[in-house]
Amino acid sequence: MNNFKFSSKLRVVAIISSAIIFVGMLLGTVFHFTLGGFFNYGGEYSSYKTVTVTYYWIEVNGGEDGNALDLNGVCEKAFADAGVSYYVKTQESTDSSMRSVTEYRFLPSTDADALQKASEAINAEIDSYASFTDIPLSIATYSDEQAIIGGERVLSMAAVTLAVIVAIHFIYTAIRFGLSAMFTAFAADLHNLALYAAVLALCRVPITSSVLVFAVLAALATAVGTTLTFERLKRNFKDADNAKKSVGEIVDMSAAQTVKTNIALPAFFAICAALIFALMAISSLSPLSVLSGALCALVAFAVCGYGDVMFVPAIYPCLRKLSGKMAVKRPSAKKEKAD
Amino acid sequence: MGKVKSAIITALLVAAIVVLALFATISVPELPGSNGIDRYNSFITNINLGADLSGEASATLYPAGVISESDYRRAVYGNADKQQEYEEKYVRKNGFYIDKEKLGEDDGAAFAASVKADAEVLSDRFSEKEYSSYSVSVVNGYAIKITVPTGFTYAEYREYMTAGNSSKISDISHAVTYLMADGGLKLWSSQTYEDGKSLYFEKEENAFNGFFKGARAFKAGDVNALEIELTAAGVSVFNDAVSESDGYLYIGKTPMGLSFTSGQSVSDKLTFQVNGSFGVAKDYAIAIDSVAKGKMLVNAYNDSDESTSPVILTKTPAYGKYAAIYFGAFALAVILAAAFLPVIKYKKLGLVNAIMVAAYAVSLVTAIFLTGVELTVAGLFTALLPLAVMCFSNFFTFEGVRRETEVGRVYATAVKTGYKRTLFGILDLHVILILASVIMTLVGVGELAACGLIFLIGSIASYVLYWLTRFMWYVLSSNVSDKNAFCGFKREAEDDE
Numbered sequence: 016m017n018n019f020k021f022s023s024k025l026r027v028v029a030i031i032s033s034a035i036i037f038v039g040m041l042l043g044t045v046f047h048f049t050l051g052g053f054f055n056y057g058g059e060y061s062s063y064k065t066v067t068v069t070y071y072w073i074e075v076n077g078g079e080d081g082n083a084l085d086l087n088g089v090c091e092k093a094f095a096d097a098g099v100s101y102y103v104k105t106q107e108s109t110d111s112s113m114r115s116v117t118e119y120r121f122l123p124s125t126d127a128d129a130l131q132k133a134s135e136a137i138n139a140e141i142d143s144y145a146s147f148t149d150i151p152l153s154i155a156t157y158s159d160e161q162a163i164i165g166g167e168r169v170l171s172m173a174a175v176t177l178a179v180i181v182a183i184h185f186i187y188t189a190i191r192f193g194l195s196a197m198f199t200a201f202a203a204d205l206h207n208l209a210l211y212a213a214v215l216a217l218c219r220v221p222i223t224s225s226v227l228v229f230a231v232l233a234a235l236a237t238a239v240g241t242t243l244t245f246e247r248l249k250r251n252f253k254d255a256d257n258a259k260k261s262v263g264e265i266v267d268m269s270a271a272q273t274v275k276t277n278i279a280l281p282a283f284f285a286i287c288a289a290l291i292f293a294l295m296a297i298s299s300l301s302p303l304s305v306l307s308g309a310l311c312a313l314v315a316f317a318v319c320g321y322g323d324v325m326f327v328p329a330i331y332p333c334l335r336k337l338s339g340k341m342a343v344k345r346p347s348a349k350k351e352k353a354d
Numbered sequence: 355m356g357k358v359k360s361a362i363i364t365a366l367l368v369a370a371i372v373v374l375a376l377f378a379t380i381s382v383p384e385l386p387g388s389n390g391i392d393r394y395n396s397f398i399t400n401i402n403l404g405a406d407l408s409g410e411a412s413a414t415l416y417p418a419g420v421i422s423e424s425d426y427r428r429a430v431y432g433n434a435d436k437q438q439e440y441e442e443k444y445v446r447k448n449g450f451y452i453d454k455e456k457l458g459e460d461d462g463a464a465f466a467a468s469v470k471a472d473a474e475v476l477s478d479r480f481s482e483k484e485y486s487s488y489s490v491s492v493v494n495g496y497a498i499k500i501t502v503p504t505g506f507t508y509a510e511y512r513e514y515m516t517a518g519n520s521s522k523i524s525d526i527s528h529a530v531t532y533l534m535a536d537g538g539l540k541l542w543s544s545q546t547y548e549d550g551k552s553l554y555f556e557k558e559e560n561a562f563n564g565f566f567k568g569a570r571a572f573k574a575g576d577v578n579a580l581e582i583e584l585t586a587a588g589v590s591v592f593n594d595a596v597s598e599s600d601g602y603l604y605i606g607k608t609p610m611g612l613s614f615t616s617g618q619s620v621s622d623k624l625t626f627q628v629n630g631s632f633g634v635a636k637d638y639a640i641a642i643d644s645v646a647k648g649k650m651l652v653n654a655y656n657d658s659d660e661s662t663s664p665v666i667l668t669k670t671p672a673y674g675k676y677a678a679i680y681f682g683a684f685a686l687a688v689i690l691a692a693a694f695l696p697v698i699k700y701k702k703l704g705l706v707n708a709i710m711v712a713a714y715a716v717s718l719v720t721a722i723f724l725t726g727v728e729l730t731v732a733g734l735f736t737a738l739l740p741l742a743v744m745c746f747s748n749f750f751t752f753e754g755v756r757r758e759t760e761v762g763r764v765y766a767t768a769v770k771t772g773y774k775r776t777l778f779g780i781l782d783l784h785v786i787l788i789l790a791s792v793i794m795t796l797v798g799v800g801e802l803a804a805c806g807l808i809f810l811i812g813s814i815a816s817y818v819l820y821w822l823t824r825f826m827w828y829v830l831s832s833n834v835s836d837k838n839a840f841c842g843f844k845r846e847a848e849d850d851e
Contacts, residue, residue: 069424159493159495160499173798173802176806225731228732228735231798236739242786276746284735284739287688297680308406308673
């Protein structure tokens with residue numbers, strides 16, 4: 016049991032949530048128009064600047080004195096000197112001409128002149144290590160890759176999926192727990208999804224298909240969490256021992272009884288997210304590249320936990336009053352009616 | 355149920371899980387006495403992995419008149435004549451060497467716009483492939499880069515299966531080659547473009563496209579097929595065109611692998627069997643459908659001597675070369691934690707839960723392997739949600755039984771009542787999850803649909819295993835000598851009868 020009286024904390028919860036949602040959405044909209052689009056599916060993720068280093072057996076043939084060229088070191092130094100830092104580094108396979116390619120990706124906002132300067136510095140190093148055949152083919156080039164956004168279908172289908180899941184949750188809650196629970200479930204779904212989008216916008220996590228999958232998982236986890244809470248509420252309302260307690264007291268009691276489970280599920284996933292991305296960061300060539308994946312998983316489940324533990328108990332009494340109907344007839348009410 | 359029967363059932367169940375787990379997880383290099391099989395790859399190493407775990411494959415398309423700096427250097431190196439010819443013909447712009455004629459009077463603005471328009475058409479075509487992730491981007495204004503997941507299994511990624519590896523690359527290469535087909539639909543008299551003549555003559559360019567309503571690929575058993583739908587006018591034109599000569603369908607200069615026999619009667623729906631994978635049939639369908647709907651590429655790509663066909667390069671995943679190993683280790687750690695932590699609290703029942711967690715993991719690995727779903731990091735989280743629901747369902751019921759025992763019910767009655775109380779709650783929670791997963795699978799595209807399928811399998815497994823746990827209560831209860839205390843649950847009242 017805890018002593019938090021969430022049923023009377025609607026104002027606090029509303030202020031926290033709406034502030035985050037407002038600022039997040041505002042920033043997201045600003046980024047949408049200034050930086051190529053938070054709300055464009057994959058816009059920022061797919062567009063980037065690159066420095067691509069193509070080389071042919073350079074470690075084997077490089078160097079007048081027979082020493083291999085430390086290409087990685089050369090590139091790192093060139094980027095550091097130019098004052099730029101990449102967020103993803105990938106290595107491509109050799110093809111039939113024994114070519115290898117290393118690609119460094121930079122954010123679209125990175126200074127093009129600095130990247131050009133860095134690639135020239137890399138080329139100068141490569142040239143100074145020239146051996147007689149391979150060097151003219153080994154080269155660092157700077158490119159600006161502008162994505163053509165083709166994710167409208169993915170985005171619209173994900174939106175439809177989310178809408179249907181929210182609707183199923185809405186109808187199920189209405190049938191099983193009554194009107195006030197139905198409105199609460201709907202509000203919780205909207206609240207959690209809006210908060211998820213807003214926090215991602217604040218953290219500058221670009222929208223990708225993984226972000227959409229985590230949005231759906233957040234909606235499903237919300238459905239599981241609210242069902243547990245409503246199940247407990249229903250039982251407590253029916254319990255004759257609670258007949259004299261106010262709605263707020265019963266809501267607080269139910270919230271306290273389910274808080275462990277409602278925190279445990281999102282916490283389990285949040286810990287999983289943190290762990291897996293910590294491992295990926297060790298494995299990754301550039302730890303920054305795992306950050307957005309880690310954030311979207313963490314945010315999805317953190318938002319769920321917050322929504323289920325704080326938002327639902329806070330808004331339920333209010334919506335119950337508004338709906339004007341008793342979702343579950345309490346023993347005292349039944350008795351009064353019978354009398 | 356007697357003790358012996360109970361022990362046999364438990365042993366059989368555990369043995370079945372252990373055997374399946376061995377097939378699912380243990381790869382054996384060089385299998386002696388296996389009639390030529392030099393390596394047995396486990397189910398888990400045969401699961402298709404997404405781009406975040408097995409990397410991406412990319413191809414850069416250069417429109418006619420554009421060559422990369424690397425290709426330029428390679429062509430002119432040590433060849434003074436070629437160098438002079440190239441210096442006269444090309445100008446360096448945006449990191450490429452571009453034909454001066456292509457740049458025109460507007461310094462390449464119109465050319466760049468046409469490349470961008472082509473990239474939009476390509477993006478549209480590649481979206482139909484439903485990759486878990488893909489991107490089409492314009493590189494420095496004058497080239498197009500296509501990036502798709504390799505879809506390698508771990509065995510392919512580590513090159514334990516080079517045949518599978520090259521087959522995936524070949525599928526990607528096929529997709530790039532056919533989806534980048536430029537120009538309109540054409541019917542030629544020969545399989546060889548240079549030797550053929552057009553069987554349809556019309557002054558208006560691309561008029562032949564208008565005779566197609568669309569195309570789709572489908573599977574019928576093991577056969578991959580392509581269905582083309584023609585308009586009424588199209589039927590008549592086709593019948594005329596193939597009345598005296600065999601006909602071969604092309605998009606521009608790219609053959610679509612479909613032929614019409616001379617004198618064949620053509621109807622409005624034509625079905626062709628496609629040699630190759632379903633992906634190959636889909637490539638033809640997407641390309642034909644796209645052109646039929648008026649979306650054509652303006653420029654020819656990789657059509658020059660310097661770059662004849664697009665080179666497919668595979669990249670290490672952004673999460674690192676060994677991301678898949680870390681990913682597997684993490685999944686194993688979660689499964690072990692889910693299996694063994696409850697043992698501390700629920701003792702024997704915790705062990706039953708552990709068996710169910712193992713069964714869940716093994717059945718999910720097997721199902722993902724059999725269905726060929728692409729597994730990504732998000733996919734793993736999707737698989738963990740039903741596992742968590744199963745464990746929580748079990749714990750709720752265990753707690754319910756504990757409560758019943760504590761108020762004085764004997765063991766058998768407590769179990770019965772505990773399950774009865776949670777019956778509908780757990781049933782309808784699973785029904786909701788299954789419904790949601792069906793929606794994800796049917797409505798979602800790419801990674802979302804793949805995750806939907808994983809979630810569907812997981813939700814069904816979760817509910818079935820929940821009831822298997824109930825069955826194990828029954829099996830284990832035969833060994834209970836003290837009906838008033840079991841698995842740490844203890845009656846407070848001595849007798850309630």
